[in-house]
Amino acid sequence: MSNLEYNNELVQKxxxxxxxxxEEFINIxxxxxxxxxxxxxxxxLIAYGDGYSLCDNCLKGRIxxxxxxxxxxxxxxxxxxxxxxxxxxxxxxxxxxRLVMEVLSKKYPKRKTVLIDSLAHYTTYLAxxxxxLKVSEVPNSGNPEFKIEAKDYExxxxxxxxxxxxxxxxxxxxxxxxxxxxxxxxxxIGKLCKEFNIPFLLNAAYSGGILPIDCKEYSADxxxxxxxxxxxxxxxxxxxxxxxxxxxxxxxxxxIQGNITSKSFPSKLCTVMGCPPVYGAPLITxxxxxxxxxxxxQKEFVxxxxxxxxxxxxxxxxxxxxxxxxxxPKIHPLTNIKTEGFAKVAESHPRKGFFLRDEFKERGIxxxxxxxxxxxxxxxxxxxxxxxxxxxxxxxETAKKYNLL
Amino acid sequence: MSNLEYNNELVQKxxxxxxxxxEEFINIxxxxxxxxxxxxxxxxLIAYGDGYSLCDNCLKGRIxxxxxxxxxxxxxxxxxxxxxxxxxxxxxxxxxxRLVMEVLSKKYPKRKTVLIDSLAHYTTYLAxxxxxLKVSEVPNSGNPEFKIEAKDYExxxxxxxxxxxxxxxxxxxxxxxxxxxxxxxxxxIGKLCKEFNIPFLLNAAYSGGILPIDCKEYSADxxxxxxxxxxxxxxxxxxxxxxxxxxxxxxxxxxIQGNITSKSFPSKLCTVMGCPPVYGAPLITxxxxxxxxxxxxQKEFVxxxxxxxxxxxxxxxxxxxxxxxxxxPKIHPLTNIKTEGFAKVAESHPRKGFFLRDEFKERGIxxxxxxxxxxxxxxxxxxxxxxxxxxxxxxxETAKKYNLL
Numbered sequence: 001m002s003n004l005e006y007n008n009e010l011v012q013k014x015x016x017x018x019x020x021x022x023e024e025f026i027n028i029x030x031x032x033x034x035x036x037x038x039x040x041x042x043x044x045l046i047a048y049g050d051g052y053s054l055c056d057n058c059l060k061g062r063i064x065x066x067x068x069x070x071x072x073x074x075x076x077x078x079x080x081x082x083x084x085x086x087x088x089x090x091x092x093x094x095x096x097x098r099l100v101m102e103v104l105s106k107k108y109p110k111r112k113t114v115l116i117d118s119l120a121h122y123t124t125y126l127a128x129x130x131x132x133l134k135v136s137e138v139p140n141s142g143n144p145e146f147k148i149e150a151k152d153y154e155x156x157x158x159x160x161x162x163x164x165x166x167x168x169x170x171x172x173x174x175x176x177x178x179x180x181x182x183x184x185x186x187x188x189i190g191k192l193c194k195e196f197n198i199p200f201l202l203n204a205a206y207s208g209g210i211l212p213i214d215c216k217e218y219s220a221d222x223x224x225x226x227x228x229x230x231x232x233x234x235x236x237x238x239x240x241x242x243x244x245x246x247x248x249x250x251x252x253x254x255x256i257q258g259n260i261t262s263k264s265f266p267s268k269l270c271t272v273m274g275c276p277p278v279y280g281a282p283l284i285t286x287x288x289x290x291x292x293x294x295x296x297x298q299k300e301f302v303x304x305x306x307x308x309x310x311x312x313x314x315x316x317x318x319x320x321x322x323x324x325x326x327x328x329p330k331i332h333p334l335t336n337i338k339t340e341g342f343a344k345v346a347e348s349h350p351r352k353g354f355f356l357r358d359e360f361k362e363r364g365i366x367x368x369x370x371x372x373x374x375x376x377x378x379x380x381x382x383x384x385x386x387x388x389x390x391x392x393x394x395x396x397e398t399a400k401k402y403n404l405l
Numbered sequence: 406m407s408n409l410e411y412n413n414e415l416v417q418k419x420x421x422x423x424x425x426x427x428e429e430f431i432n433i434x435x436x437x438x439x440x441x442x443x444x445x446x447x448x449x450l451i452a453y454g455d456g457y458s459l460c461d462n463c464l465k466g467r468i469x470x471x472x473x474x475x476x477x478x479x480x481x482x483x484x485x486x487x488x489x490x491x492x493x494x495x496x497x498x499x500x501x502x503r504l505v506m507e508v509l510s511k512k513y514p515k516r517k518t519v520l521i522d523s524l525a526h527y528t529t530y531l532a533x534x535x536x537x538l539k540v541s542e543v544p545n546s547g548n549p550e551f552k553i554e555a556k557d558y559e560x561x562x563x564x565x566x567x568x569x570x571x572x573x574x575x576x577x578x579x580x581x582x583x584x585x586x587x588x589x590x591x592x593x594i595g596k597l598c599k600e601f602n603i604p605f606l607l608n609a610a611y612s613g614g615i616l617p618i619d620c621k622e623y624s625a626d627x628x629x630x631x632x633x634x635x636x637x638x639x640x641x642x643x644x645x646x647x648x649x650x651x652x653x654x655x656x657x658x659x660x661i662q663g664n665i666t667s668k669s670f671p672s673k674l675c676t677v678m679g680c681p682p683v684y685g686a687p688l689i690t691x692x693x694x695x696x697x698x699x700x701x702x703q704k705e706f707v708x709x710x711x712x713x714x715x716x717x718x719x720x721x722x723x724x725x726x727x728x729x730x731x732x733x734p735k736i737h738p739l740t741n742i743k744t745e746g747f748a749k750v751a752e753s754h755p756r757k758g759f760f761l762r763d764e765f766k767e768r769g770i771x772x773x774x775x776x777x778x779x780x781x782x783x784x785x786x787x788x789x790x791x792x793x794x795x796x797x798x799x800x801x802e803t804a805k806k807y808n809l810l
Binding site for chain 1: 407408411415419420421423424432436442445447452453454455458460461474478479482485487496500523531533541618619631634638640660661663682683687690693695703771776
């Protein structure tokens with residue numbers, strides 16, 4: 001029997017799962033800003049909260065073939081939105097990357113190296129590792145811009161080819177990186193991949209849903225997006241966009257057969273274990289937020305969000321010991337700054353590295369990494385101008401309090 | 406640029422994602438009954454709707470190490486509840502199974518066959534297929550009971566061993582199957598697996614959260630559960646329980662290193678791509694419902710639910726052409742009946758096979774598979790006695806309407 005007793009203590013333990021900070025605080029954590037639900041998604045979340053709520057009207061046993069609610073139409077609209085031939089949903093963007101590497105490994109069993117930019121997310125590395133592949137990094141320019149140069153891709157491609165007598169399996173470009181929020185133009189790298197005939201994956205986890213994406217223009221064969229990171233979905237849910245060239249590699253129907261029963265499941269996709277795990281809230285909230293996502297990635301809204309990020313930067317850059325990292329001006333609002341002045345304060349502050357987080361929290365701002373005062377990462381995405389000005393004011397006040405301005 | 410225009414049509418298209426049926430109808434679909442949210446989970450869902458909401462206070466970069474909300478404590482409590490050494494959460498139960506086969510394939514590379522009962526869920530087959538393994542089925546007794554006999558496991562284990570000169574990689578038992586809702590006692594099979602020294606996985610997707618589970622008593626090395634199927638979680642979320650013997654196989658830390666940057670991620674789990682995709686609503690709703698799940702798997706509540714299922718069966722079994730499939734009396738309320746009488750009606754009915762679904766829908770009952778009148782699958786789990794009696798009455802009324810009683 002279970003070693004766990006049902007009693008009041010157990011009930012109490014799990015009765016406090018509130019998240020009031022969500023309403024009362026401004027959350028500037030970069031992984032949070034793009035995932036905040038739209039009112040439409042919130043409504044859908046409440047309606048479709050139960051586990052398999054999307055499957056009420058599943059007629060074909062495949063989530064991507066459900067007509068009511070309009071999943072089929074949504075996948076087509078998403079394909080148009082990203083300008084790529086096909087869309088499948090996945091558990092998360094990391095799973096999209098893992099899956100692409102898996103199917104390419106089967107298609108090109110001799111190719112063993114994945115080329116990535118050196119600001120790739122850790123999950124890009126883990127996708128490589130879990131497919132038993134090798135990584136080859138494209139360097140960046142280092143402090144302070146950490147720029148990736150398209151020309152270095154060509155050099156590294158050739159290095160891999162010469163060393164291994166095989167082309168790289170895949171080239172990955174992080175459209176906007178997690179660390180400095182640098183925007184990379186995929187076009188020259190896509191063009192290069194076409195020349196060398198290497199599949200090209202754009203990791204758009206931070207950009208798809210925030211910035212416009214055009215896979216055809218980029219010559220991208222694959223795109224990985226994140227609904228919960230950048231498309232205002234509750235998630236977790238990932239998007240995998242892929243070209244027709246790879247349709248048969250991604251959409252692999254099951255072929256296994258029971259040795260006694262002869263049961264088989266030819267309509268099920270083996271690559272996503274039948275249906276990807278997004279049976280209710282993850283997919284429905286992605287769908288509900290979709291019109292807003294389409295709208296907010298139009299030029300005028302994107303420009304406005306860049307303006308907010310650059311406004312904050314312009315107003316805090318003169319604080320003592322501040323150095324803005326990454327390329328400027330910002331295109332994507334994910335920002336990273338060196339805060340040597342604050343780091344110095346931390347040395348003699350009773351709360352040590354936590355003091356900066358405390359200061360902001362007292363001012364109603366959360367999302368700073370705990371215990372770190374040497375660097376600060378934030379995103380202003382989706383904050384109102386009022387909130388932007390308040391954040392700037394809080395930053396300046398804190399700097400003045402510690403004589404850094 | 407995107408081929409998709411933002412306009413009123415787009416907004417309209419995704420503005421109707423309501424699910425009123427949820428409130429107004431009784432949903433008897435077996436995949437839905439165990440996943441219906443508790444009021445506590447509903448509250449948590451609303452508070453933690455945003456994508457990465459659980460990660461506000463992540464200090465170690467690992468979801469299983471978050472203390473606030475109490476994920477660490479929850480995983481320990483869940484381990485006690487299932488009486489197994491360790492718990493990791495996954496994208497879904499299918500992913501738990503896939504992962505177990507993957508890590509065992511690395512541990513025992515010569516063993517190529519997975520032994521499963523012939524009523525295993527299709528995702529068990531797909532987990533085998535996606536790991537390039539072979540399936541060996543244990544037969545069932547066929548119509549009407551479809552019983553799995555523990556003694557057949559021994560026979561098939563020996564057959565595999567003799568044929569391949571290797572033991573099976575894994576033995577899987579479906580605790581309660583998706584098709585007939587048959588309950589299988591894991592104890593004799595677990596004992597057998599110990600004798601032969603073969604890892605034993607219990608697929609408890611339909612039972613964990615509905616019936617009591619005791620992995621130590623069963624000698625189960627692994628258990629796969631489903632939060633959205635049977636633990637009142639919004640999900641999707643799976644549970645993977647595993648014995649200490651397999652701790653190092655499941656909890657594999659990343660070893661990859663950037664060739665230029667030397668970046669590495671030793672704290673990240675390679676097997677679940679860093680953190681399993683359950684960063685907000687899926688895990689928090691599982692936690693919020695947990696006390697209720699502990700309570701509802703106590704004997705008195707389990708007995709009451711069996712009683713409801715058997716009450717319906719006793720009251721409809723005399724309808725013309727009805728045959729109850731699976732073992733009786735029911736332990737788990739998932740029920741499958743042959744409805745030859747209704748199938749005959751369908752032949753001349755203008756709505757053909759859809760008529761039965763229509764009849765029930767008119768009476769406020771949904772969840773019947775569309776277009777099938779030969780078999781009917783339902784679950785009475787969690788319905789009130791009032792609803793049970795109403796369902797029975799609706800069944801009888803429909804039978805009378807078509808002269809089947």
